[in-house]
Amino acid sequence: MPDEPPIVTTRYATAADARALADLAARTFQDTFAADNDPAEMARHLASAYGEDQQGREIADATITTLLVDADGALAGYAQLRRGPPPAGVPREAPVELWRFYVDRAWHGRGVAQVLMQQVIEVARAAGAGTLWLGVWERNPRAQAFYRKSGFTDVGAHVFMLGTEAQTDRLFARPLVP
Numbered sequence: 779m780p781d782e783p784p785i786v787t788t789r790y791a792t793a794a795d796a797r798a799l800a801d802l803a804a805r806t807f808q809d810t811f812a813a814d815n816d817p818a819e820m821a822r823h824l825a826s827a828y829g830e831d832q833q834g835r836e837i838a839d840a841t842i843t844t845l846l847v848d849a850d851g852a853l854a855g856y857a858q859l860r861r862g863p864p865p866a867g868v869p870r871e872a873p874v875e876l877w878r879f880y881v882d883r884a885w886h887g888r889g890v891a892q893v894l895m896q897q898v899i900e901v902a903r904a905a906g907a908g909t910l911w912l913g914v915w916e917r918n919p920r921a922q923a924f925y926r927k928s929g930f931t932d933v934g935a936h937v938f939m940l941g942t943e944a945q946t947d948r949l950f951a952r953p954l955v956p
């Protein structure tokens with residue numbers, strides 16, 4: 779039944795998920811950005827950012843937390859939190875970056891993103907973070923709308939390199955205090 783709400787669960791990625799995560803990550807990046815970007819810059823970014831070895835290293839990296847979301851038993855999205863110094867403009871209260879947040883197209887608008895975001899917030903809080911921040915492309919209105927309804931506000935801008943092309947990301951942040 780296509781309109782039934784899916785059964786949605788989250789879990790931490792393990793080494794065994796590297797291949798499936800790499801495929802999902804490359805596909806969702808392409809689905810989201812290919813129509814509005816230069817194919818050569820897309821290809822450069824895809825080659826440097828995604829692949830079984832690359833996602834395997836990220837899953838093993840102690841400064842990165844990789845969460846997966848399953849819908850009706852199939853991998854439907856992922857999120858990655860990354861610790862590190864934030865850019866200017868982000869509130870200084872124990873910040874953690876929501877580095878990547880992607881839901882497969884078939885599951886957009888079906889509540890999967892909300893479950894994943896709730897888990898991201900719980901995991902970040904449990905790790906002692908006080909601020910969740912992220913960069914979102916200035917030309918990605920759907921993601922911006924989702925982040926705003928998830929409690930984020932626009933706190934500035936920074937540069938994202940797509941291959942060799944400098945693009946403007948809006949910086950969004952939200953407090954994690956209960």
Ligand SMILES: CC(C)(COP(=O)(O)OP(=O)(O)OC[C@H]1O[C@@H](n2cnc3c(N)ncnc32)[C@H](O)[C@@H]1OP(=O)(O)O)[C@@H](O)C(=O)NCCC(=O)NCCS
Nearest residue numbers: 810879880881885886887888891913914919920921923924
């Ligand atoms: C961003 C993402 C996780 C949000 O999940 P989702 O299930 O699509 O989110 P929702 O449908 O609950 O919310 C999206 C909102 O944007 C709105 N929206 C849809 N298209 C829009 C557009 N072109 N312009 C502005 N708002 C738009 C929707 O109406 C909805 O708001 P509403 O609930 O008030 O109607 C998902 O769309 C996704 O994975 N996108 C591709 C990857 C991506 O962009 N990731 C973020 C990288 S920073």
